[in-house]
Amino acid sequence: MVESRGWIRPFFQLWLPLAVALLFTLFPFYWMAITSLKPNSELYNPKLMPLIVHNPTMKHYIDLLRETDFLTWTYNTMLVAVVSTAISLVFGIMLAYPLARMRFPGAALIAFAVAATYLVPQPLLFIPMADIINSLHLGDTLSAVILTYPTLLVPFCAWLLMGYFKTVPKDLEEAARIDGATRVQTMVKIILPLCTPGFISAGIFAFTLAQNEFLYALIFLTNSDVRTVPVGAISELVRGDVFYWGQLMAAALLGSIPVAIIYSFFVEHYVSGLTAGAVKQ
């Protein structure tokens, strides 16, 4: 009795739900991977057992790299994500630092406005934004997305960094000021270095958000040379009713790998960024 209880309880309370959750979570990725390795004869044969690959092939990967601009899309995605993340971090610091550590007229209003901006969803803005980008003649340039992505990322970075800036004790700042440091010196040499984990969290998060962005890229980028991976895959590997499933899956997998690698290195920072807004005060 005691012995059977010894494994039954953890089985139902831990292992079974965990296994179900992992299966549900990871199956689409497994499916992505094996579909990309199946030859077409296998993909489109409903009689064959689909859960494993019978004759693996790299054909879809080779076709993807040879026949489409996938590498260009990857380069564009990376460039846009890195530049817009950098802009967002700088602007985020410029907003968060005074909001977290200074008293100034209008601070409460600005803090509220930044939070509200963060919560304004993109679909509310994309139609006027399309018109504005058109009238600036920025359509089909990467500048269009580099300029618009920070609108999504800056409020988020600012909000996350405010939490980190608040954790640095005021004494440190006062000591530096008494020793004759200017406000800029205090910020750059004393406070900012202490908040490095915050920059990594905000940076990783902004980077993943920029990689995930689809709506602006879809509207602004119609030329294959300037497309990002999600837009390129959806618009060029689906032609009318024809889906190039093998290549689509190869593109989906290759497109996910950069984010997944960066994420796996900084998973702790990512999680602390994810929970900062909700758990910390």
Next chain:
Amino acid sequence: MSASTLQVPPRAAAGNRALGRSRFREWTEKEGVFSWLMIGPPILFLCAMVGYPFLYGCYLSLMHRPVASTGEFIGLGNFIADWNDPVFWRVARNTIVYTFVTTVLKALGGLGLALVMNQSFPMKNFVRAALLLPFIVPTVLSTIAWMWILDPTFSVLNWLLIAAGVPAPGPSWLGNPVLAMCSIIVINTWRGLPFYAITLLAGLQTISPELHEAATIDGATTWHRFRYITLPLLQPVLFIVTMFSIIFTFSDFQLVYVLTRGGPANATHLFATYAFDIAMSAGQFGLGASVALAMLPPLALIILALAIYMRKR
């Protein structure tokens, strides 16, 4: 003698300049001035790229404006057209059903998973990282995988169902209006559940185990401890996560655009995809802007609730 008297004026000028510079420095060292110099550029950027487009969107919604024309002012004409458009009401219903059902599923599933994850077991960090994958992989790319899982002819689900004895060809997941709605609900839950689970797990870890120990000594059952300790202490986190999730589910675009484009027969159209269709595919910028703006009142209520709640804390 004369050389030294000649040297006086330049020195004084330098002194004045230095004084001017130090006055300027003193001025920028003031808390209020320094703060505004810092926040000025990003605030200008946000005004230009968020504030202006928002106001411009409101203006567009009052215009009859086909693409590439100057347009004419028609007052509330677009909103009246929306009001009389049966598809608009279908879209509103879809969006509410989609948001409500996914939010409940994500909250319950996420809470359950967080409680499971709050036990100690080997490779916990690895499992947590794996569970978060759906949330970090670009939505469009993971939706492509789901599209193939739900393919009308080659669906792996149908293969399993047929193998289990369901008559071929099995359900048409994206072709049937009800099943299509269920499909987008499941996929949104798949993507959003980890966010709930990991955030709630972080919340659970801030609850002191001593509270549970004390309650157990006093004879509280597992359910009582969950109901009277865990849930109340988790409530702030749960509230914020739910609000976030509602805002971003209510305005979801990517998933539906990739998977169904709003079909079959508008059964999965949401506000964002419908506004996109009207503005980008049909080229009616004004009407599209009015559909997008229809999202604002419910969103504003949620945002206001969130702001008041955070202020109280």
